[in-house]
Amino acid sequence: MTIMTELKHSWIITIKEFRQLSRKKALMIPLFLFPIIMIVFFGYGMGGTVKNAPILIINDDTGTASNSLVQEIGSYTPKYGGDPMFSVTYTKDMSQSEAKSKIDYGSYKAVLIIPQDYSERLAKNETTTLTLLTDSSDTTTSGIIINFMKQFLAKTGSVSLNIPDVYGDLEYLDFLTPAVIALTIFFGSVATTGSAIAGEIEDGTIIRILMTPVSKRSVILGKTVYQLILQLARAVILIFAAFAIMGFNMNGSWLLVALVLVIFTLGGVGLGIVMSAIAGDMESFFQLNMIVTLPSMFITGVFFPLSSVPDWMRYIAYLLPLTYANDAMRAVMIKGQGLDVIGTDLVVLSLFALITFTAGVHLFRREA
Amino acid sequence: MEPIIEVRNLTKVFLSRGRKITAVNDISFDVFKGEIFGMIGPNGAGKSTTFSMLTTLIKPTNGSIKVAGFDVEKEDDRIRPIIGIVPQKLSLYPDLTGRENLELMGKLYDVPKKLMEERIDYYLRLVDLEAHADRFTGGFSGGMKQRLSVICAVLHDPEIIFWDEPTTGLDPQTRQAIWRLAKKFNGEGKTLIFTTHYMEEADNLCDRVAVMNLGKMVALDEPASLKEKSGSANLEEAFIHLTGEEVRD
Numbered sequence: 001m002t003i004m005t006e007l008k009h010s011w012i013i014t015i016k017e018f019r020q021l022s023r024k025k026a027l028m029i030p031l032f033l034f035p036i037i038m039i040v041f042f043g044y045g046m047g048g049t050v051k052n053a054p055i056l057i058i059n060d061d062t063g064t065a066s067n068s069l070v071q072e073i074g075s076y077t078p079k080y081g082g083d084p085m086f087s088v089t090y091t092k093d094m095s096q097s098e099a100k101s102k103i104d105y106g107s108y109k110a111v112l113i114i115p116q117d118y119s120e121r122l123a124k125n126e127t128t129t130l131t132l133l134t135d136s137s138d139t140t141t142s143g144i145i146i147n148f149m150k151q152f153l154a155k156t157g158s159v160s161l162n163i164p165d166v167y168g169d170l171e172y173l174d175f176l177t178p179a180v181i182a183l184t185i186f187f188g189s190v191a192t193t194g195s196a197i198a199g200e201i202e203d204g205t206i207i208r209i210l211m212t213p214v215s216k217r218s219v220i221l222g223k224t225v226y227q228l229i230l231q232l233a234r235a236v237i238l239i240f241a242a243f244a245i246m247g248f249n250m251n252g253s254w255l256l257v258a259l260v261l262v263i264f265t266l267g268g269v270g271l272g273i274v275m276s277a278i279a280g281d282m283e284s285f286f287q288l289n290m291i292v293t294l295p296s297m298f299i300t301g302v303f304f305p306l307s308s309v310p311d312w313m314r315y316i317a318y319l320l321p322l323t324y325a326n327d328a329m330r331a332v333m334i335k336g337q338g339l340d341v342i343g344t345d346l347v348v349l350s351l352f353a354l355i356t357f358t359a360g361v362h363l364f365r366r367e368a
Numbered sequence: 369m370e371p372i373i374e375v376r377n378l379t380k381v382f383l384s385r386g387r388k389i390t391a392v393n394d395i396s397f398d399v400f401k402g403e404i405f406g407m408i409g410p411n412g413a414g415k416s417t418t419f420s421m422l423t424t425l426i427k428p429t430n431g432s433i434k435v436a437g438f439d440v441e442k443e444d445d446r447i448r449p450i451i452g453i454v455p456q457k458l459s460l461y462p463d464l465t466g467r468e469n470l471e472l473m474g475k476l477y478d479v480p481k482k483l484m485e486e487r488i489d490y491y492l493r494l495v496d497l498e499a500h501a502d503r504f505t506g507g508f509s510g511g512m513k514q515r516l517s518v519i520c521a522v523l524h525d526p527e528i529i530f531w532d533e534p535t536t537g538l539d540p541q542t543r544q545a546i547w548r549l550a551k552k553f554n555g556e557g558k559t560l561i562f563t564t565h566y567m568e569e570a571d572n573l574c575d576r577v578a579v580m581n582l583g584k585m586v587a588l589d590e591p592a593s594l595k596e597k598s599g600s601a602n603l604e605e606a607f608i609h610l611t612g613e614e615v616r617d
Binding site: 203204207208209211212213214215 | 423462
């Protein structure tokens, strides 16, 4: 066979592949949209600054010298961002423990306490100390706020900063670990359930199973139990590795961590079933999976805080279940919080599981 | 003769891109207990759709089907344990061994463990797969997969065996082996229902043959009668006589 004949055959195959691609609509959309979405999310998400971070200023100063300070903080806009760095709430006469509880509940990323004698000491050219509490469970935002305050107050010369440890000595790893566990569970449960079912639809094995007296509910349940065991085992291994290798700090209840992960895994399995039913074959499933799950990785605050992304992206994040799983995992594992704080997250995750499961059972058909 | 399957005014309409397609159009027939019943027809005749409805996989749009007295729509859970299905797509888990595939099916049909093991050993010997039982089925040839697939469908000792295109793509030796198996099962009193494109297969195996065309059942008779009525020398000629020469999509 001549080279020309070989090339001609290759071209025929190439055309055939494009023709097949053009007929797979479920594959086409993610295939072309995905790179665009990634560029947008990476571009904005990795900005490395903080915008509109909620901060509480407790101004107990009896004089007027603090007025310009709080105004400057409130109106500060980062060099590369159009939005102010902080969204400031002002109050007075609040105890430090009360302020900490506001951070526990996630109401504020930081609390700045200005003492009663602030103006008086400045007038006497004496040094005065402000107290800055930050949500150190979000190490990135916390670090940015601390650095900003240090640089900002350095200009005044006579104001020092007291920064108590709110949740112990935390590092980026502590911020990252709970969300990476949630992310792993999400990716794992969606991808393994969905690809397994899509593969079984493709090769006909699932139909053979459904020809037996087994109900489709049993098939779904069997796959779900398998996923729960598998994903929780993965979580245990991840947590163990974070503990043993990198010295991760755990401040909360293991039972609550397990509860969050079980509910979240159920949602992931449900989503996997829905996506496999829509895709119908492995190739389409993987493309669909990329567009559905991968954006979650970049905009739900796994690697950087939600406060660093633009508003529109944050609104999208609030539609994604991983956002709530990350929030609940961090609240429990870093802040040591209980059901009262993660209640909303659990309700959203339960709804996610309920909706995806109901749709999954509906779409999971007996016929080929 | 006692009917084991009763089909009355069966119709199936699919919606495709907003268009209604009548795959099966008002057909009625009985399958008698202990017979080998064949369904033949050109592509798009409605054989596979009828097969799927008979085996409880899809629900009819209109009409009724009773299998062993049970309604396919309301009592599908009573029907599945007494039927065995050999699908056209051989559908074996490639990363399980032959024996593991069989055990999986045996368990799903609730066959008691000891009985299941005895039957697996018996059938593996019967289809000459004993030596390959512990190999992954991903490495099996088409003939081996077809033989294993048959065992998967009979481990629970069904009364009725549905067999979709049993010998498509198989070599003559495997085809003969499959026919022997079919006759053996029928000799044990089981009712067999085939769909096939091979007229020779229908002629050799079936007691009665239903000829389908464009969703309708255009004839139902013994192969010899079909040939005689159409004045044809063989079943293929009779088939062409009944369904026309036009090539179907």
